[in-house]
Amino acid sequence: MEINQSIEEIQNFKGKYPKQLWYLFFSEMWERFCFYGMRGMLVVFMVNHLAMDEKTANLQYGATQAWVYAFTFIGGLFADKILGLRKSLFWGGILMIIGSVILAIDPKSFFFIGLGFTIVGTGFFKPNISSMVGQLYKNDDPRRDAGFSFFYMGVNLGALIGGYICIAVAEGSMWQSVVPENLRWNVGFGFAAVVMIISLLTFTQTQKSLGPIGLSPLMDVEKSKKKILEIATYAGSLIIVPIIIIMVANTKYTDYFMMFIGPASILYLFYEMKNFSSAENKKLLAALVFIIFSIFFWAFFEQSGGSLSLFAANNLNNDILGVELSPNGVNNSANSFFVIGFAALVGLVWLWMAKRKIEPNTVIKFGLAFIFLAGGFWIFYYTKFFADLNGRTSLGIFTFGWFIITFGELCLSPIGMSAMTKLSPQKTQAVIMGMWFLASAYGQYFAGLLGANIAEASENATNLEKLNVYADGYYQLGIYALVAGVVLIAISPLIKKLMQEVK
Template sequence: MNLTLDQIQDFKGKYPKQIWSLFFSEMWERFCFYGMRGMLVFFMISELKFDDEKANLQYGATQAFVYAFTFVGGLFADKILGFRKSLFWGGLLMIVGSLILATNPHDFFFLGISFTVVGTGFFKPNISTMVGKLYRGDDSRRDAGFSLFYAGINLGALLGGYLCIAIGKGEMLTNIIPEDKRWNVAFGLAAIVMVISLINFVFTQRRLGPIGLMPQKIAADGTLIPTEKWKIYGVYALTLLFVPLIMIMVSVPQYTDYFMWTVGPLTLIYLFFEMSKVSAPERNKLWAALVFIIFSILFWGIYEQSGGSLSIFAANNLNKDLLGLDPNGVNNSGGAFFIIFLAPLLGLLWIWLSKRRLEPNTLIKFGLGFIFLGLGYYVLFATRFFADLQGVTSLNIFTIALLVITFGELCLSPIGLSIMTKLSTEKLQGMMMGLWFLASAYGQYVAGIIGANMATAKEGSSNMDALIAYTEGYKQLGLYAVLAGVILMVISPFVKKLMQDVR
């Protein structure tokens, strides 16, 4: 099926048909990723015997490298491999990492995690970029497409986020899985679904036409020059060399500090170099993209307590008054559950408002994202008013907080993916998407530090003291989020000028 790019982008209706194949590949990859993420802190505390502070710092370091490596994956895709080969290579590495953890998670934890980190870096930014390629630059349906794609992400997150931790903890299939094999099965499940993701992509990629193919140079006579084989194999070899380096870095959080203080400035210097080679209008758009990227660091630093401090809070301070469900499973998958239903509806709302010229600009959407995030954390603070004398509070109220936070995520994250593809130049698509995820890396890094500080505050205290300390911290985070939302709305006219014709 040799479709041209114009044929793909000239689709009728609300969504291009190619989005569904990318939807399912991303869904299973996110099952793997969120299944892993949901197990990290609990596994480190219960099986590796880390204390709460160390587990939070370790979680922040691991997640920071996951997102930081998306910048590397996007860069290699732009320059050498193309999006399709990058995606497939990343998926293979994720499978290897999951199989290592399934074999012996206690002895080879950091080795398996390191393969997963590098693999995610090649997979995640490039499939999102291909979704952007399905639309013309001025197509108002793009935000709706990314909202639908985001629903696929969260269907995988819902399944993986609940099932993996529930199996590992022994909340599910206890009559089938021996106690000493629960974590092996949980990690092995992540490997199985990743295989499904790659099989789906291999058999549906022909519908993508030229999207995601390897970049080619054009000779003076107009002929296309294919990428040299040594460059391709060099990327594969260099990737494998990254694995032991990443293993050392994530196992010692202090090394993460050095990395994060180095890679950000270097990345900005490289971006400024690339910006010097583009036209003034293109440069203004890239400056606007940087505003979104910087604010997203704060957003993810607050939001990503779900994998760190909220994981500990769920284990120690929540009851099972929501249908008897496991609190850690709800914490890992509750937001994804809400997104599955709300994302398509919100995407259709943007289309409806756009037709009536009432759709808020992207800065306003970002601002609303922060405000909902802040309100959600105020609800987390309110859980203290429903606690018993043992410091155990309502999972129902906690879940309401997840619902409010989900509205914030939907206003920011899928729109962020969309705006990166709109504001990027053609040759910097992969790099800017990688930079968006690099900002997420800094958010994860900040989230780990915040969670560690909360854990330090409750050290040696009663469970009620722990609940008071955590909820007080969540109130402060809620205030910071609301203030950031207000600032974004105030500066909206200025950034809108930089964006020019982009909405």
């Protein structure tokens, strides 16, 4: 392994992908196994083992996921200013391991404690590994989008394995003879701790190949002062864990926080903009447009861990083409399965179109993402016409809905991460990436509210009536997604001007 490479040597790589991308790919893959494995278990565990009704569970899920992504802004900020990307990532991984171990020991008694550590840990880990991927490329390198698409495939490989295995084992539809019934949920949460250890080991053993990427921003600061700032950051993140626990357990506190953090982050961005040129600020405004629209995308998409999780458990049969599967496992992993199959292909299509100068710009790609999203939700709606008298409908048709949505995600998420790194100056890249994930926090938060409204409308209904209520709700979400896509395509010339030379 080559070490001590300069940034120029790293960015002047030959071929489609830099070798460092593979190392970050595998580190992120195992971290996403941890994250998506836990995500798929939350709502079902809250309803079945914490005695929450479906409305409360949706609100609780939205609050939990909102905090996970909201903290990425804070983690990105401290990485930019004090820890650097690498130390921030490592510290976040340690906290995630602690949280997963706590949940594995006794998820019923220590549920919110484990979530508290996991939330803070993800905030330090998630935005910084994406920022390091962006720094592997020069700003004008046309291979960047393909690189992020490939990296995103790693995200989804972890999400596929963890997303299916954890919930399938916990619910007892997989490895029933191996895992005792009273330990199924413990084992499900325990998987997350094991794979997170693998993720950190992968990163620590390969980080020398990154050269100067991700090192401390305080290299020129006196060592004693630097150490004090780093220790204060570590201590502060531990102190905030119990505060997060309280705020996650009480969703009204999450409401107050969400009212504050979004406007505060935008004001902070405007404060940072005074240090940049007019051209750089126009690009940051374009990034802000993408960030705002992504909120709506994730509010619909993230029904997967909330209302769609309950829909899968209550209203889907358990076979596709004669193969018996866990409906909730499929709901939690089908999207990742399709991403793995098509992410590299979509990335190569972008490269093929770029060479012929016919590649759609980022705004058009975002618009297409919403149109695909609308199509997928309308397929979820049409599952109601295939239901039996018990309110059970086709898992196969439901899965096809995720197939369509996957192309929408591939037009937005990897392209969005790439755009954030292209549109932001390097000094503020981690903050911008944090804002990108903060938009996901708002999406998760609104996803919980939308799911709670659907659940409330179906309260005390029969299973067949519940199916119709959920399906009609997805039909409405499809309409909203289509409108957002059309609006984005319509304003694309204006946003393109703000982006200037960035495509």
